[in-house]
Amino acid sequence: MSPYTPQRLPFVRGSETSERAAESMEAHADTLRGRCMTCIRDAGASGATCDEVEEALGGVHQSISARIRELVQLRLIYDTGLTRLTRSGRDARVYAVVD
Secondary structure (H helix, E strand, O other): OOOOEOOEOOOOOOOHHHHHHHHHHHHHHHHHHHHHHHHHHHOHHHOEEHHHHHHHHOOOHHHHHHHHHHHHHOOOEEEEEEEEEOOOOOEEEEEEEOO
8 A cells, every 4th residue: 555645545556436535535535534533432431433434423434434544644633542333233343532
């Protein structure tokens, strides 16, 4: 994968569809990243899983999980080390906002 920078979203090198998808999301990524951050912050001390953010925002996994990964890379949120079950019954990491 290409490295994340605020100017360019990551994509799978050599995959034309991945690169086009990243380019199509660039205009919306900041807004969605902010909405993810607000959702996790609003969850308070209990934090939020990617699945919980997806459900709260009505977003799709590919977009939400990518924005959460970027927030981790920017050190704005962190993996708490805790897990909770997703809607499908699988363990998911819990994220919280860095103080």
